[in-house]
Amino acid sequence: MTRKGKIILLEEVLNEAIQLAEKTIEEKNPQLRNKKEVAKEVGVGAIIFSDLKQHRKHDIEFDIKKMLQTEGETGPYIQYTYARACSILRKAQEVETYLVTEVNDYEWEVIKSLQQFPSITQRAASEYDPSLIAKYALDLSQVFNSFYGNVQILKDPTHLPYRLAIVHSVVTVLGESLRLLGMKAPSEM
Known part of the structure; x- marks a missing residue:
């Protein structure tokens, strides 16, 4: 009403x-x-x-x-x-593994955000507060989009493997965040 x-x-x-x-x-x-x-x-x-x-x-x-x-x-x-x-992963080709010796600021922000997921979900469950997961998914989306907008992910073959690993991790964590919120995660929009 x-x-x-x-x-x-x-x-x-x-x-x-x-x-x-x-x-x-x-x-x-x-x-x-x-x-x-x-x-x-x-x-x-x-x-x-x-x-x-x-x-x-x-x-x-x-x-x-x-x-x-x-x-x-x-x-x-x-x-x-x-x-x-998901689109980035579809466009990527099979790549060899690569030893990461340094990361840029955009990559680091995504990695730091990904590391927070277990503690956020645990806290959301213990406090019965799904808004924590929703806010986390927004934050991760923002840092990923900053990474996407400032780093040419698919253009640099020497950094491609670990950048694709970052993208794959984002897909996994965002997909799980959406699932926990009862939402679907379309791979194309």
Whole structure:
């Protein structure tokens, strides 16, 4: 029920979110093979994430259009980051192992963020607070996107193996974060 006393059914909200997600996909990636399935995953995920990112003691602001943005503190932002990382792995070729002797600041920030995942999930479970996982997934997405935007991951063959290991780790941890939040992780968007 809204503040104005109007009853809104969850099914109506989910259907609207899915329709808005489908419209966005049609605009941004009309060639996507499974648009309807991805739109459902993104639309439903946006609603779930918006609810779970808030600490249970805080008021919730409901703005469906903001929830579906692929930028900012939204579920679609994390799903898009996951899909972006999956895209890098699809484009990569088999590579040999490589001894890492130094990492740049962007790589290091991702590595530090990845190391926090076990303690965040443990804390979220002990405090019954899924917002900790949601906030962690946002933080990891932000540092990964900074890494992605500043490092040419696939262009440097000497650093490619460990950079792909970082990307693979991000895919694993973001996928698990989304799963823990009850959301799907589309590999393409």
